[in-house]
Every structure is written in structure tokens, then in C-alpha cells.
Amino acid sequence: MIKVGIIGATGYAGAEIVRLLMGHKDAEIVWYGSRSFIDKKYSDVYRNMFEIVEDKCLDDNMEELASKVDVIFTATPQGLCASLVNEDILKKVKIIDLSADFRLKDVSVYEEWYKIEHKAPQFIDEAVYGLCEINRDKIKDARIVANPGCYTTCSILTAYPLVKEGLIDPNTLIVDALSGVSGAGRGAKIANLYCEVNESAKPYGVANHRHTPEIEEQLGYAAGEEIRINFTPHLAPMNRGILATEYATLVKKDGKLPTAAEVRAAYDKYYKNEKFVRVLPDGEYPETRWVETSNYVDIGFKIDERTGRIIMMGALDNLVKGAAGQAVQNMNILFGLKESEGLEIVPCFP
Amino acid sequence: MIKVGIIGATGYAGAEIVRLLMGHKDAEIVWYGSRSFIDKKYSDVYRNMFEIVEDKCLDDNMEELASKVDVIFTATPQGLCASLVNEDILKKVKIIDLSADFRLKDVSVYEEWYKIEHKAPQFIDEAVYGLCEINRDKIKDARIVANPGCYTTCSILTAYPLVKEGLIDPNTLIVDALSGVSGAGRGAKIANLYCEVNESAKPYGVANHRHTPEIEEQLGYAAGEEIRINFTPHLAPMNRGILATEYATLVKKDGKLPTAAEVRAAYDKYYKNEKFVRVLPDGEYPETRWVETSNYVDIGFKIDERTGRIIMMGALDNLVKGAAGQAVQNMNILFGLKESEGLEIVPCFP
């Protein structure tokens, strides 16, 4: 039985790790870290856990934690994980960091987009970007897994095969995405009050959202070159879900656009055996309702011959495949468990 | 492995049975009945089931079905189950009927409230009202289980111990309840369009909703007398959830109202060992978000000494404990399985 500690167990992502691990047969949570609620029963913070979780919340002491658990999930604001981790800790325990601290390989890019100093740059190199379907082999032996962002998981998986196979020009890529409100976290902010968000949609972080360089770096690896894209997130009035609609110019071969069959073949090449990636039939597009509460990513596409562009669309649950689910998937890979253990959840509808 | 057939597999309740049984290790669905979608792939109707369910929808042939399965769930409009069932079928197969056909013992009450003739009154007597926590022992040997309504499960379980123990006057009982929209089913009606329901709340079926006699009959058994109550359902803009707020006059003993401790003791007497009934701490009241997607019923109460009344409150997920979850729980009882098999779902929040 793998012993799990969570730092930041009372945020939405942390709470989703708890939900998922309650159904995981090889892992048990032994540390519910939450600086805001130390000594409070976890189920007093999340009443859904009443009579399910009996533990109290504990402090965020990573040193102590490292000696008690096999893996630590950090579901905390940017900067915290980097400020706590050290070589001693990494000798004892695996870390799956849900923040952005170890996602970007270039520390100057991190510091420019996040506006904070990186406190543990010495570990950036060894950290593995935990996009399971792409980096599975490297994740196995990592000490630090940088769990990808919600928008990025969706954006990258949706475009990856076409970038990798050279079917689209990656520098024409435009990612227009929307998210449910749980992505904004559980902080008490006026902007996230029910009446402010309900019955409205809005763009935010236009041309400067922090997931931009993450998408660029990862798709850049696929393209074999540095790329620049546009990414615009929007907030939509729903609890969960990321929907990414992506545009790119198709690369012609012998003066002809790729066919739908060729595009599908590219997707199949990478995802045919991936349990959690579902490429929809032609003419079907993803909807967030069909993946809710589950670890699936649904993908669809449409070629527009009039403009020579392809529209690629992906949907996932931001708290599952976009955060806690992928984190558990990474844990399963790290410990040699069945990769889908604890994640075989049928999407709940309606 | 228990073989399951579902008649009405493409309504919301039927689809929820499918979702739950996907996670049940001792049952497999071999018949997805849906007259509206015969020969269509089930996952073309419910895209969340893509790459999970590969079966096509079949007709509603109960005779044929009876020879192929161990248990039939009928998640269909009132009248259908009664019109199909017969002695031959019942010799071969257990029936768990999610409609109202076998819930009321008095056929004239059924015909008065439902405005249809009952086609199989000969089976009413033997049918067992499938409120698991109350009728567990009778359910075990039943051939027909009448799965309770969503409002009724919530309303009865919330008041049952106090009625049974004589702490409240059952004829003063007023049940004011609200439901999410999935309770209205998947029919294409203007009244259930998004824009008609969203941002609004309304009462309906005032003083004539069909769940009224069901509550009266069951609580009447607990009271040991016929009772008359008021029940008012409301529609609230959310997908799932029943919240029942119930008022009754407390019965004084020696001129004194029962104490909160006495009320709690009554709840404990019946629910202390019930996994799916959670009586909340004093001062805490149920909220539908804390039970969503799960089989739990949460209950709270408050004594108002100023008026001598008690306010009892219950919450459940109408599609789970209020329909499909309880149906699966009944199946588990019928077949001697662990009662919570397939139902150990942690409520999903947010």
C-alpha cells in the first residue's frame, strides 16, 4: 500500500486527489496537509467526506512528511513546492507537483511569466513533465513529476499528433479555450462569487496567460523547433471542464491539403491504445459534459478546405485529467501500478 | 456474474443504472432496452459511454429478456411495467421497477392519482416497497421490488424515525421539497428547455403530486395509522439533487418537548449502522452538493421551541439514492451481494 501525503489538501485540486484516492486500492492518504485548516477535521471542510474521511488537517511540513510517505502531492500555489524541496527529501520520497514550479525547463521563462524567483532551479533539469501519454517512459524513473496545467494538458494533447507528424504549421497555432470556474480555485475573491460568474462569459489573461509558454515548450519539442502561439483562456459559468478549440494552417503536400483520413491516422498513431484519449468519429466534436468527473480527454477535428486550416477541439475535466486525475495517473506510473487504477471512472452525466 | 437487462436504458435513470453498473464487479448488463433507439449504439446516445459501452440498444421485449437475464430494471413511464409483467416472467427473473406501478398497495389510490388503469393488480400484494434501509428483510425474497420515488425516498427517510418513535404528530407533517431538473426526465418539452428552467424556481403539482400518497402510505405504516400530509415539490435550476424540508409538531411528554438529544437518539436507533444515511452534527443541515453522484442521504434537524415544531431536512441525489442507486442497492440485497457493491462512490464536489 502506497502511503500518500498531500500538501494543499483543501483546495479544489487537493480535494479531488482525495476523492480519487478513496477509490484507489493500492494507495492510502496518511497526511492531509492544509495550513489554513490545521487541526480541523477534513470532513468539516468538505462535508461530502463526512463519515468517509476521519482525519484532521495537518501542517505543510515537507521534511516530516517525507519520512512518513512514499509520495507527496503538492497542490499549492506556484513557488511553494520549489521553496520546500531539497535533496534530502528527494532521497526519501517522490514528488508530484501540481503547481507550475517544475514545468518549464528555462528558469528565466518561469520567472518572466510567473514574476517570482525560482527557489530550486537545481532540480528543474531532472524534473519530468508529467503528460502521461507523451512522457510515460521518462516519468517512471523521475523523482519530481511536474504535473501539467489543465489548459495545457488539453491544448497539447489535442494538437500533439499533428504537430509531431508535421501536418500543421505550429507557428500558426491559435488556442482558444474556456474553463469552468473550479479552475480559479477556492480563494474568497469577489471575481469568483456566484453572481459575478453566473450568466456570463469572459476572456482573461489575453496574450499573457502563464500556460502559454508551457504549451509552446512542449509542442516545440514535438515540432523540433521553438514555436510561438496564441492562447486565450475564457471563463464559462460551469463548475468543471476545459474546452480547447485550436486553429492551425495545414501543411500542403504536393499542393494538396491532408485528408481527414490522414489526420485521423496521425491521431491513431499516438492515441489508438491510450485508454484516456478518445478521438471521436468524424463530424463529432467534444463537449465537456461527456468527460465530467472522469480522466478522459475527448478530441475531434474538422478540416476547412475554404481556408486551408484545421480546427482541432479537445475537452477534459480540469480537476481530473487537468489536475488530480493526471497526478494519480503519474503516481501509478511512478510506482509500477496499473496506470488506470483509481481512474476507471465513467463520466457522470447529467 | 449477475446478468442484467434494462428496459428504458436511455432515460436519465436508466443511464444512471448503466453508469453505476459499469463499476459493479458482480453484474454485467446484457440488454440495453430502448424503444426509441433500437439498433443505435448506446454510446451514440450517451457520448460519455464512448469506448466504454459497445452494445446497441434493443427493444423492450420482457418475455425474451426474462430468459436471458437474472434481473430486469424497468426505468420506464408508469404503466409499462405492469402491462408487461406476468407469472411466467416472474418465475424466471427478478424485477426492480423504477416506476410507480407497484409502490402503492391500494390499487384504487394508484388509479386515482395516476389516472391510468393498473394492468397487473394481482402482483401488487407480493411486491415489496424497496426502501432498503426500512424493508431490507422483505426485499431479500421479493420477485418484484417497487423502487421508491426520488422525493419519497428523501421525504420518508428524513421523517421515519420520528414518526416511528412517536416524537412527532404525523398529521401535522408538511414536506416542502425541491428537485434538480433531471427528475423531469429526458423528454423534449418546452418547459424543460434550458432557458425556461435556468435562473428560476417554481412550485408544481401543488396538493396533487403523485408522490404524496406514497409518502402517506409508508409513513402511515410507521405511525400505525392512516395519515394525511402536505407535500409540495419545486423545481430548482440544477441538474441533480433533492432537498426536503419537513415540518411537524413535536409531541410533548409530561408537558415538555423532546430534546435534541432524544431526537438524535431516534435517528441513531434506525440509522447508526446504515452506511448510506448520514445524520449530520447538530447545527448542520444537508446541502445537495455534498451527496451529488453518490448514494448517500444526508439528514439534519432543528427544534424550534418557539413554535413547538421540528424542522427535519434531508438531501440526496435524485438519480442515485432517489432512483438508480437504490435500484442497484435493491439488486445487491436480492442476490445476497454486499449491499454497497458498486455504490461506494464518494460524492463528487464541486
Add this chain to the structure above:
Amino acid sequence: MIKVGIIGATGYAGAEIVRLLMGHKDAEIVWYGSRSFIDKKYSDVYRNMFEIVEDKCLDDNMEELASKVDVIFTATPQGLCASLVNEDILKKVKIIDLSADFRLKDVSVYEEWYKIEHKAPQFIDEAVYGLCEINRDKIKDARIVANPGCYTTCSILTAYPLVKEGLIDPNTLIVDALSGVSGAGRGAKIANLYCEVNESAKPYGVANHRHTPEIEEQLGYAAGEEIRINFTPHLAPMNRGILATEYATLVKKDGKLPTAAEVRAAYDKYYKNEKFVRVLPDGEYPETRWVETSNYVDIGFKIDERTGRIIMMGALDNLVKGAAGQAVQNMNILFGLKESEGLEIVPCFP
């Protein structure tokens, strides 16, 4: 042109006064008081007012304000209005207080339910309870109008004629009500975050909500005696709207229940000429969507002969008739304007 000052202009109720007065031809706002946003442009706080309101927010100085305006609306937390008002101010200006400070005639009841000391009890007697349809004549000459609460306006107007005419026993009255989330105000609290409220319904303030004594006092006047009722508010996931479902035992005459026609006659007696009270046809019940953004109260009722009770139902928009709209209606009465000026808004649907 009546000069208006608002203290608390950046809360939801204050902002609704602004919205309504933008369409009022005899009033202009000259003071947008908001301690939290002093010197900030009002339209930077509420972007809907961009290019409509050019003013900046000012402090809450009631003395200074009194010399500049004809009427002050206080849309502030309990206690503030009472702490600011004095005889000098009242000699210069009318006050319409949207808080509870002057609603209850018995200061000890106020202090018991609100848990604060009343700072200006000397003005309680002269303050007029601003329920326009009932107290119109007294409001005309008032210096302080105590604008009723949202739940109370709905609860009282729905039951008033039947209490007044002796058709129901007022001590059997149970008010079960629900509110949209804007009633909780614009404070940054976790409990009111989108994801906490969305897809959920909950009771709160059970048996101790502060609107209880307000309903009791006003309906007590109608009954000609002190009464005790039950009132349970609920939160529903929508921006606006109050729906009150009220139960009471009908008073028999000569052993017979009142008829629907008699009940309707009672409603007609008080509301036939009331523009903002709409008593719906038999068999029709109010829904919050039909009054949204408007000053209407819709009322319906149903007699249940089985139990001898009547179910009365009322719906209004909590920010309009439940707060700002009624406040403007009171202003119109105070200044001898057409009572519906600025309020002839057709409910906006969907």
C-alpha cells in the same frame, strides 16, 4: 428634480438603486457613497455602467450628504444607518433605510435577533415600515422609511389578505422560502463562490433567520394579535428571485372550509388595484422567472381539502421589489410622484 444620495452604492442593492434611477425622470443621483471604493469611478466597479455613470465613489458622510440631497438611501449592513442618523439630519432629508435598523418596533427584539445594540432607538417609533401596498398612507409623511427585507416583502404580501380577513389561523403559518444568491451580497466569502453555490440547494438560518420577527410583527398587526410562525430560507443556484411557499390551516365557517372564490375575493379586496401585485389565475403558481428585473410580486394559491390547509405562493425579484425597487417606490410616495415612476419595467425573460 429630486436629488438622491446613496450610502452603500456598490453593494448589489445599491447598484440596483442606481440601475433603476437611471430610468427615473424625476430623480438624479448626486452622491455615490462607497467606503470601499472612495475616489474610484463607479463604472470601474460596475462595468455595466461604463459611459452611463461618470461619477466617482464618495465617503459615507451622512451629515454632509444631508445638506446636498433630498433623500438618502442606506443600502448598508445592519447598524450603520442607526449609528449615523440624528435629528439634524432628519430635519433636512428623508431617509430610506434598506437595512433592518428601523423595521422592528420593539428594540429588544431587534437586539436579540441581530445581536447588536441599537444606536438610535429614539427614532424607531416614528419610522414607517415601507411595505408600500399596506402602509402607503403612513409612508407619505415619514422621515424614516424602513424598507422591508426581501423574504419579508414576499412572505407578508402573499399571506396578508388571508390573515387580515381571518381566513387562516396565523399561528399555523409556515413559510418555506428560497432565494437567489444576490441576496447574500457582494462580500468575498468562500460560501458564496460560484462552485460552492452552483448545482446545490441548502437551507440556512433554520428557526433563527432574522426575517422571522419582521414577518411576525407585520402579520401580527394584520391578525390583531401576536403570532409565532416558522420561516425557513433556502439558497438556490440563481442570481435573483425569492419564492415563498406558505402553509396555513384554513379557518372553517359553519364547519366548512373557505372556497377558492372566497380566498380570491380576499386577495382582490387588497390587491385589485395594485399595479405591482399580480394574483395569478386559478391553477397557476408563481415562478421567479416571470418577475425577474421587475417590481412585480406574483401570487398564487391552492386549497388542499384533504388536509384543510391552504398553500399560498409568492415570487418577486429580491433586488427589485425585495430591495431597490420598493425603495424607489417608497421615494415616489414620499415625494408625491407617480408611484410607479422608474419602475414600469417589463420582466425580462429569459
Add this chain to the structure above:
Amino acid sequence: MIKVGIIGATGYAGAEIVRLLMGHKDAEIVWYGSRSFIDKKYSDVYRNMFEIVEDKCLDDNMEELASKVDVIFTATPQGLCASLVNEDILKKVKIIDLSADFRLKDVSVYEEWYKIEHKAPQFIDEAVYGLCEINRDKIKDARIVANPGCYTTCSILTAYPLVKEGLIDPNTLIVDALSGVSGAGRGAKIANLYCEVNESAKPYGVANHRHTPEIEEQLGYAAGEEIRINFTPHLAPMNRGILATEYATLVKKDGKLPTAAEVRAAYDKYYKNEKFVRVLPDGEYPETRWVETSNYVDIGFKIDERTGRIIMMGALDNLVKGAAGQAVQNMNILFGLKESEGLEIVPCFP
């Protein structure tokens, strides 16, 4: 007083015309056409109109109607207006058509995208595209005004000045938009049920939505050449609102990108004096909540120097500026009334 007839008065757009005209001092509705509800009271279909509209619904007889009114609004499915209109009618009455029948100048484009034969191509030439801010002068003398679509009004107004001034390359334009559900109309379809739409977002009509050629035609006039764009609509779980996020490559001058000031100057050139177009301050982006129930279009933009693209964003209320409001604005222009009469509605929030 202008006499108004509405054909299709019981759809959402028709009902919004009714709401707006109730507050219009120079127009009165004398014909509520609704084939589905002939002889039914209008307020029985829309209960918000109870005690406000006393008329019954009438048939869709355009000939008879033409002799009774000054202007006819057709808020009906594509094809109906074209099938009814003729020279006799046009000699008597102005027509403002909210369908697509007269929006596209090239009848073959209409027939290709709408898959129906055009029944009155002889009137296409004289019909004026009723985008008020752009075509005001031509609208004045029109007999048929083709009221623009909701997505198109938003998409065109957001990009128009930059296309017209040559600041962007129009063939790089990508419009990614989302709409509230009222845009889907009031038909009883499963896809628009509350539970199907709530808590989900989806793309639809990808690369083949009918508003595409309408945007291309109008922006093509501005560009002075035929253009091809991508347009992807999405459905979001809210009643009202269109949000368009538009991407285009900026045209360099002397090797330099236009500055934000130059872009703003272009917007100001066309919209400085437009009451209903609000260009937001730098760094502010439109949100649908700020325009709800009103006739405003809010616009914001952001230059991304990294990619050389500009992101332009627009928001409006699909039923007001996107349909009924613009129709009333067109009526005001046609009859020489104050253009904002009946439309000076402050956006209602929350």
C-alpha cells in the same frame, strides 16, 4: 404612433421585441402573430406579460397585416419572410426581417449555406443590411431591412474598423465565439434541455455555420475584396450573451506593428459617437454580464507582439443588439425617430 405587427411573436426574439416595445413611447404593437398559439392570450404563453399585454395571438397573414400596420417584424425561421413578401405588401409597409432571407446579396451563397430555395430573390438587391452603426444612411429609405444575425453583429462590429483601416489582414481572421442558449430558440429539442446544456460547453457548426458567409460578405465590403475567414460558434450554459474572440495578423507599416494607440484611433474613428458601441479602456475586455438586457456592444483588444497578431473581443446580448434591440433600432431609423428610443436600457447586473 407607429403601428407594429410581429410575425413570430412567441419565439424568444419575438418576445424580446415585445418587451422592448412596451417601453417605446412612439410605437404600439397591434398584431401578435404566432401560428402555434392562435387565439391564445399572449400572456398565457409568456406569463411575465400578465396584466401587461392583454392581446391574443393571431395568424401570420402578412397581406392582412400590411394594411393594418406601419412596420412588420418577421422573427421567424429562414424562408418564411421571403415566401410571404410581395410588391403590394412592400408598397404599404416596411419590413424588418430578423431571419437570414435578405442578408446575403448573392442568392446562390444563400441557397448553398441554407439549403433552401429563395422565394423572393427580386427583393434581395434593394434590401439593406441593417447593421445600424455601419449602414445607417441606407437603412433610412429601405423597404426591407435585413436584420443581422447575433454572432454576425458582434463579429463584424468588433473587427470592422481594423479591417476598414487596413490594420489587419482580413484573410487571417479567425472568429471564435460563444453564445448563450436563447440563441437556439424555443423549440422543444432534447439538445436544448436544461440537463443537456447545463454544466457543459461545446462547439457546433464547425466550419459550416451559416453566419460565416454573412461575416465574410460584410467585412469583405470593408476590406474592398472577397475574404475567407474561420468562424466557430460554441454553446455556453447561460441564457443570454454572445462573446466573440477574434484573431488576425496585424499589417506592419515600415516593418513595425501598429501600436495600441493606432488601433484605438481606428475604433474611435467609427465608434466615438456611437451610443451603443463601447470601446473599453486598455487592458479591459468585454464580459457578457456587463451588457445583459441592453443594446450595448462592448469591445476590447490586445496586441500580441510575440506573434504579431491582435486579439479583438466583443460582447453583446444576443436577444437585444443581436436581434430585437437592433430591430427596434432599425425601426427608429426607418421612421426618423430618436435612434435610441426604447433602447436606453441600463444593463441589468447581476
